[in-house]
Amino acid sequence: MKPFFQKVPRLVVVLVLLALFGLVRSPLEDGLRTRLVEANLLTPPPAQGAFEQMGQSALMGTLGGLRSLVATFLTLEAFEHFSTKSWDDLRQSYQIITALEPRDETHWVSVIWHLGINATANMEVEGRLPAFERERRFKEYAFQAIDFAERGIEQIPESSAIRIQLAEIYREKLKDDCAVARVYGDTIGLPDAPGYVRRFHGYFMARCPGREKEAYAYLMALYQEGEQQRLPTLIKEIQNLEEKLGIPGPRRIPDADPDRPQKTPRRPPNLLPGDILVPFSVQDLRKIRG
Amino acid sequence: MNAETTVPKSSPRGAARPVPLFSPGRVATIASGTVTQLVRMKTFYFLLAFALVVVAVGNFNLPATPAKELSMIKKVSFGTMDLFAWLFAIVATALLLPRDQEDRTLYTILSKPVRRIEYLLGKLCGVLVVVGISLVIMYGICAVMIGARESLFVSAEIEAMTSSGRYSPEEIEEQVGLIRQQGLRPELGIAVGASFLKAAVVAGMTIFLSTFASSSLFTIIVSILLFLIGHAHTMASSFWLHSSDNSMIVQMLVKVVKILIPDFQLYSFSEGIVQGEAVVYALVGQMGLVTLGYLVVFLLLSLLVFVDKEF
Numbered sequence: 001m002k003p004f005f006q007k008v009p010r011l012v013v014v015l016v017l018l019a020l021f022g023l024v025r026s027p028l029e030d031g032l033r034t035r036l037v038e039a040n041l042l043t044p045p046p047a048q049g050a051f052e053q054m055g056q057s058a059l060m061g062t063l064g065g066l067r068s069l070v071a072t073f074l075t076l077e078a079f080e081h082f083s084t085k086s087w088d089d090l091r092q093s094y095q096i097i098t099a100l101e102p103r104d105e106t107h108w109v110s111v112i113w114h115l116g117i118n119a120t121a122n123m124e125v126e127g128r129l130p131a132f133e134r135e136r137r138f139k140e141y142a143f144q145a146i147d148f149a150e151r152g153i154e155q156i157p158e159s160s161a162i163r164i165q166l167a168e169i170y171r172e173k174l175k176d177d178c179a180v181a182r183v184y185g186d187t188i189g190l191p192d193a194p195g196y197v198r199r200f201h202g203y204f205m206a207r208c209p210g211r212e213k214e215a216y217a218y219l220m221a222l223y224q225e226g227e228q229q230r231l232p233t234l235i236k237e238i239q240n241l242e243e244k245l246g247i248p249g250p251r252r253i254p255d256a257d258p259d260r261p262q263k264t265p266r267r268p269p270n271l272l273p274g275d276i277l278v279p280f281s282v283q284d285l286r287k288i289r290g
Numbered sequence: 291m292n293a294e295t296t297v298p299k300s301s302p303r304g305a306a307r308p309v310p311l312f313s314p315g316r317v318a319t320i321a322s323g324t325v326t327q328l329v330r331m332k333t334f335y336f337l338l339a340f341a342l343v344v345v346a347v348g349n350f351n352l353p354a355t356p357a358k359e360l361s362m363i364k365k366v367s368f369g370t371m372d373l374f375a376w377l378f379a380i381v382a383t384a385l386l387l388p389r390d391q392e393d394r395t396l397y398t399i400l401s402k403p404v405r406r407i408e409y410l411l412g413k414l415c416g417v418l419v420v421v422g423i424s425l426v427i428m429y430g431i432c433a434v435m436i437g438a439r440e441s442l443f444v445s446a447e448i449e450a451m452t453s454s455g456r457y458s459p460e461e462i463e464e465q466v467g468l469i470r471q472q473g474l475r476p477e478l479g480i481a482v483g484a485s486f487l488k489a490a491v492v493a494g495m496t497i498f499l500s501t502f503a504s505s506s507l508f509t510i511i512v513s514i515l516l517f518l519i520g521h522a523h524t525m526a527s528s529f530w531l532h533s534s535d536n537s538m539i540v541q542m543l544v545k546v547v548k549i550l551i552p553d554f555q556l557y558s559f560s561e562g563i564v565q566g567e568a569v570v571y572a573l574v575g576q577m578g579l580v581t582l583g584y585l586v587v588f589l590l591l592s593l594l595v596f597v598d599k600e601f
Contacts, residue, residue, distance in 0.1 A: 033556060041573065065555065068565075
């Protein structure tokens with residue numbers, strides 16, 4: 001019994017010291033955690049739903065500090081679902097991936113592209129399903145992609161890539177010009193936003209019923225900025241609006257200058273789309289053979 | 291003066307030199323002995339496994355853009371590096387004390403004028419040196435793979451964009467910049483440092499456990515369990531609290547766990563760096579101080595258990 005009594009106080013002392021150290025470090029660590037999260041160096045805990053959806057191994061990996069590894073593994077798994085067109089499984093995988101790494105923009109862009117473009121395109125041509133079901137699933141996937149986009153924007157408000165991908169769904173799949181104009185409008189001024197979003201915002205606003213006047217004023221302001229904005233599409237859109245709004249002749253803009261240098265170099269006449277070369281000369285023949 | 295305490299004036303071996311309370315030299319000797327001991331255990335062989343993982347991941351033909359592929363290679367490599375570092379820290383530290391006892395080296399060391407704190411600190415430093423060397427080698431392997439893939443992607447992208455003739459030099463530069471952002475950057479060294487800090491706390495905790503554990507197996511299992519709990523408690527506590535409707539008992543339990551077990555999840559800031567976020571050096575410095583605090587406390591607690599342990 002003696003060694004037992006000798007040992008107990010020592011263990012108690014150890015535990016008390018450990019607890020005291022814990023009490024001291026706990027608020028310090030909480031502060032550090034907050035600042036690390038604010039600096040985007042540390043990811044906050046995954047959302048409630050993510051744990052419930054995870055498989056046992058993914059859960060263990062995540063809890064064991066292998067969050068990045070689990071997310072990468074699930075990304076590969078998601079590609080497998082894309083290859084087999086298992087869209088619901090793909091969505092499930094990305095639910096977890098985006099919960100594990102919400103600050104990784106590429107995950108959000110990928111899932112929006114997969115569901116909004118690939119899955120909907122698949123529903124357009126899927127011959128094994130009746131037309132009604134295809135249409136229903138088409139809309140379902142498009143709206144799921146929009147839902148992902150909204151959550152992604154919530155996580156990374158400064159992301160232009162997510163918004164551009166979202167605009168593509170409204171533009172190509174749902175044909176909702178007003179929504180496209182709104183999304184491009186939200187993208188203007190964000191870091192890494194491409195220059196064309198300002199023009200695209202105007203183009204789609206012009207096609208949004210009821211916003212023609214606003215679009216005309218906006219596009220004219222762009223036109224007034226100078227030569228670099230006077231692209232053929234912008235001129236065409238303004239001219240369409242001039243017709244629609246009945247702008248008097250003297251206030252209308254001139255046609256696009258046909259001699260204006262093109263930004264993209266002219267394709268050689270014997271180069272077909274897909275870079276297929278039609279031999280016009282001996283050099284062309286050599287190029288094809290070599 | 292008492293006759294019994296009088297030092298004899300002439301001794302055949304001369305007067306014994308006073309033993310300093312703490313000697314960094316003795317700590318260094320024990321640390322270098324520990325490094326030799328671990329190297330002889332062929333511990334560095336696990337680097338081969340790591341190299342295989344990195345080479346395999348680097349040669350995947352992933353269905354992604356070059357930037358995304360590089361990001362994936364980095365995430366897998368650094369994740370594996372982190373895993374190897376903490377696992378190695380646990381296993382190596384857990385083996386040392388029982389091995390010294392088994393080989394009877396411990397008795398020889400402690401019979402010399404070596405303080406127990408010096409012994410423990412020497413052992414810990416030895417493990418940390420080996421973990422540090424391993425991490426540097428792993429980072430070297432990673433850097434070679436990432437650098438090679440990056441230059442391959444950059445040259446392929448430049449070639450493709452130039453040959454298409456549709457892109458301006460600025461657009462090519464922008465595209466190359468996107469790839470380089472996910473490539474080899476000096477900040478990645480800080481991510482390796484974060485893994486080292488985590489491994490150091492794990493080693494400190496394991497050395498504390500091994501001072502009262504009955505076997506290496508017990509130390510390894512308990513250390514891994516504590517590591518997993520320490521990693522998960524922040525994540526899991528919100529989940530438990532939510533599912534138990536913020537029950538008082540769960541709240542108490544969560545608090546006890548939080549106080550007693552180190553928060554290893556904090557060290558996951560390496561993931562943010564790997565993903566390309568900007569490093570905040572002040573925060574990294576503070577994490578270093580927290581780690582130092584953990585090491586000092588674990589070492590003192592180990593000493594408290596180890597100081598009058600009889601072998």
